Amino acid sequence: xxRIEAVRxxxxxxxxxxxxxxxxxxxxxxxxxDGAIHRAGGPRILASCRVLRATSLPDGLPTGDAVATTAGDxxxxxxxxxxxxxxxxxxxxxxxxxxxxxxxxxxxDEVGARSLAFPAISAGVYGWPxxxxxxxxxxxxxxxxxxVESVRFVLFSDEALAAFxxxx
Ligand code: AR6
Numbered sequence: 001x002x003r004i005e006a007v008r009x010x011x012x013x014x015x016x017x018x019x020x021x022x023x024x025x026x027x028x029x030x031x032x033x034d035g036a037i038h039r040a041g042g043p044r045i046l047a048s049c050r051v052l053r054a055t056s057l058p059d060g061l062p063t064g065d066a067v068a069t070t071a072g073d074x075x076x077x078x079x080x081x082x083x084x085x086x087x088x089x090x091x092x093x094x095x096x097x098x099x100x101x102x103x104x105x106x107x108x109d110e111v112g113a114r115s116l117a118f119p120a121i122s123a124g125v126y127g128w129p130x131x132x133x134x135x136x137x138x139x140x141x142x143x144x145x146x147x148v149e150s151v152r153f154v155l156f157s158d159e160a161l162a163a164f165x166x167x168x
Pocket of ligand 1: 011
């Protein structure tokens with residue numbers, strides 16, 4: 001099990017091997033943490049996503065899956081893009097959120113990343129309640145077998161940080 005911690009901060013400034021992006025199925029950018037990563041990392045990240053769309057992922061990245069690209073100008077070496085589920089009151093999509101964390105750790109293992117930073121996937125535009133997003137994130141990372149040695153949850157607000165700390 002990796003060492004796990006939660007901090008308040010901006011994930012784009014993390015000096016870890018890979019940072020995880022809460023992307024959308026298109027992989028072609030968006031708002032929130034996705035927009036921040038593309039702004040801070042420069043055009044090479046989008047160029048790398050466009051290559052994926054033109055080759056292995058013509059229909060985009062499925063919800064719950066993850067894929068790595070360059071991190072462009074960021075201090076990290078890779079961005080691991082994952083697509084969280086949109087929260088629904090009528091349907092339990094927890095399995096897809098679990099899959100985001102699992103697949104991101106698998107992709108980190110594939111590229112050889114040993115330190116990883118995650119945002120609170122799905123807990124922004126996609127509407128997942130922060131407390132439950134934190135529970136799923138912490139329990140999944142705790143339970144997944146991985147060679148990643150260090151996982152840092154980088155949260156954008158005190159409220160998000162408190163939600164994660166309560167499960168750690
Ligand atoms: N560092 C860390 N966390 C951040 C940062 C940052 N720089 N910026 C925002 N957050 P969201 P989602 C937090 O909406 O809910 C995009 O348009 C934010 O406060 O970024 O998975 C994509 O393209 C929140 O707690 O991701 C998709 O269309 C958390 O990151 C859609 O949003 C996640 O919020 C994905 O929605």
